[in-house]
Amino acid sequence: MIRQANMDDGPAIGKLLTQLGYQTSPEIIESMLDDNRQTTMVFDSEDGLLGLIALIIFPYFPTGEQICRITALVTEKDKRGKGIGSTLIEVARNHAKKHGCQLLEVTTSLSRYQAQEFYAKQGFEKRSLRYTLEV
Numbered sequence: 001m002i003r004q005a006n007m008d009d010g011p012a013i014g015k016l017l018t019q020l021g022y023q024t025s026p027e028i029i030e031s032m033l034d035d036n037r038q039t040t041m042v043f044d045s046e047d048g049l050l051g052l053i054a055l056i057i058f059p060y061f062p063t064g065e066q067i068c069r070i071t072a073l074v075t076e077k078d079k080r081g082k083g084i085g086s087t088l089i090e091v092a093r094n095h096a097k098k099h100g101c102q103l104l105e106v107t108t109s110l111s112r113y114q115a116q117e118f119y120a121k122q123g124f125e126k127r128s129l130r131y132t133l134e135v
Helices: 007-018 026-034 084-098 113-121
Strands: 002-004 038-045 048-060 065-075 103-106
Touching (some): 007 026, 007 038, 048 084
Antiparallel strands (some): 002 038
């Protein structure tokens, strides 16, 4: 079942994020779940939380378009390849459409080859590079 994440999901969300290499504190998870600019949905089953997707919507200045960005997507390691990620992408598409977005985008590390392959299979296209600068 797909549902909105809640504060009780914090420990399970932390465990999922660890599988992506993030050591996210409970305080940060709580802050993100409490942030009304973001939407976090989880794939909940009798086995617990098996996946999550976090989304943020923002305007793209040059065109005025609304963009929905996937800021986190993870499926429980031993449940990958069973359609959970695809289901969460579909949830993101519907969320983006519902909020008038023209584009759904995702960023991923250059070293996450399996993620890049997954996104390509979902229909995402490489369109730009992302540069970062720590401040």
